Amino acid sequence: MLEVPLNHARPGGRKIQIAVSRVLHTDPDYKGIIVGNPGGPGGSGLGMARLGAAIPNGVGAKYDWYGFDPRGVGSSTPSLSCDPDYAGAGYDRPDYVPTKRWTKRWWLRVTKKYARDCSRADAKALLPFMRTTDVAADLDALRAAVGAKKLNYYAFSYGTYLGQVYATRYPKRVGRFVWDGVLNAKNAFYQANLDQNIQFDKNINTYFRWLADHDDTFALGTDWRAIRRGYYRLLDRLDRAPAADGKLGPDELSDVMLSAGYYVYDWVAIGEAYAKLAKTGDGADIIAMYAGPGDDNGFAVYNAVQCTDAKWPGWKRTQADAWRIHRKHPFLTWGNTWFNAPCLNWPAASRKAVRVSGDRIKTPILLIAETNDAATVYSGALATRRAFPSSYLIEGVGGTTHSGSLSGIACTDDTIAAYLDTGKLPKRKPGNNRSDQKCDPVPAPEPTDAAARSFGPATNDRMPADLRSLLSNAQRTQR
Structure with missing residues (x-):
């Protein structure tokens, strides 16, 4: 446990504990x-101490690897929880899309209640001190406690934003940084969610195309547009008559299908379960994939960070943006809107966002992003590349997987290993709106591959399956 100030501006005041894990070097x-940081915000990072084993050529064995649960998360104390029985994550939610007036009232009421419950939580003293700047200060306290002059850092998703804030605040302490699934700091976090709504809709179309291309396996037809229309008809039907003993409504189905927009790893398993539901009405396999309400801690911390890191608009703009985007991109928009709606009434004040800058950083920073990543859209990687002139961007061309490094793509993984070994990267390409190195993306699975039929990462993944699951759970927080 690492002791840090609750408020770093008052180092002599109340202390909190950050849980830390470590795997020592053997080379x-x-x-x-x-x-390491897995993302979130709200993801437990203790398992990240095991990431070194996934680095090619034994390079990971040359480091002492540290993981940590950020303040408020998991084994850190105090640990934040607002409402373990939050109705917005249960099985009896109304449809995300508020086509009925009572549906909108229901969601506004329960999300407001969740925010109110957070103000009454045992760990409510944390709420004013959950910004990314606070976590960055904790990260630097960990560096100092170990006695390292510089910090090396490997992060995914939201963890890349934490890295940008850290590098802006502590530029002379930046060592070898790898950021995979790069978040656009200028869009944190409201605009970033709007960007997600558009790209996830495009990605689910990509998945429907893949299902159509494999009609011999899934028997859903060869017209992806017809598959898409069938999906939305099925949502309407589940809204009227939930399946799987009343547990599978439209929200649960869309939450499971969302995984196909994040990663290609589970495409086969999701496709088989979805086809079974669509053709027979049997939703048992789909509901088995649904995580359910889960541990409230991740969702509480997700809100505690996002709601205070930057200014959050009110309901009038939120509703207008949601309907505007939903008309063309309906797959995620309203689900994402309600997922973030506690910010409308959050009990801690939101503040001005950090303006990140890498102008003072001379050491190379490695960025990794797939072209069609929906959780952290590719334009964010380009924006970060511009903001950090010493950075170098690997693009997984055409891919839809979020934070997919160390998935067995040699072009990407070997570059990571060489960088962590030597601290050097190839020469950056001229211009701002481009990547520096083009690699294959994480490939879509073949339905004939027996290993792909189980729910989980592909067999060529360099990471242990449980560590990949830790990452995906952190990045999706509670869905």
Whole structure:
């Protein structure tokens, strides 16, 4: 446990505890410490100490790998929880899309109640001190506690934003940084969610195309547009008559299908379960994939960070944006809107966002993004590349997987290993609106591959399956 100030501006005041894990180096060619973050915000990072084993060519063994549960998360104390029985994550929710007046009232009421419950939570003293700047200060306290002059850092998704804030605040302490699934700091976090709504809709179309291309396996037809229309008809039907003993409504189905927009790893398993539901009405396999309400801690911290890191608009703009985007991109828009709606009434004040800048950083920083990543859209990687002139961007061309490094793509993974080994990257390409290195994306699975039929990462993934699951759970928080 690492003791840090609750408020870093008052280091002599109340202290909190950050849970830390460590795996020591085994190679005598010691490179220093490296800290991992899986994203979220709200994801437990203790498992990240095991990430070194996934780095090619044994390079990971040259580092001491550290993981940590950010303040308020998991084993850190106090741990934040607002309402373990939050109705907005249960099985009896109304449809996300508020086509009925009572549906909108229901969602506004329960999300407001969730925010109110957070103000009454045992860990409510945390709420004013849950910004990314606070977590960055904790990260630097970890570096100092270990006695390292510089921080090396490997992060995914929201963790890339934490890295940008850290690098802006502590530029002289930046060592070797790898950011995979790069968030656009200028869009944190309201605009970033609007960007997600558009790209996830495009990605689910990509998935429907894949299902159509494999009609011999899924028997859903060869017209992807017809599959898409069938999906929305099925949502309407589940709204009227939920399946799987009343547990599978439109929200649960869309939450499961959302995984296909995040990653290609589960495409086969989701496709088989969806086809079974669509053709027979049997939703048992789909509901088995639904995570359910789960641990409230991740959702509480997700809100505690996002609602205070930057200014959040009121309901009038939120509703207008949601209907505007929903008309063309309906797949995620209203689900994402309600997922973030506690911010409309959050009990801690939102503040001005950090303006990140890498102008003072001379060491190379490695960025990784797939072209059609929906959780952290590719334009964010380009924006970060511009903001950090020493950065170098690998693009997984045409891919839809979020934070998919170390998935067995040699072009990407070997570059990561070489960078962590030497601290050097190839020469950056001229211009601002381009990547520096083009690699294959994480490939879509073949339905004939027996391993792809189970729910989980592909067999060529360099990461252990449980560690990949830790990442995906952190990045989706509670869905």
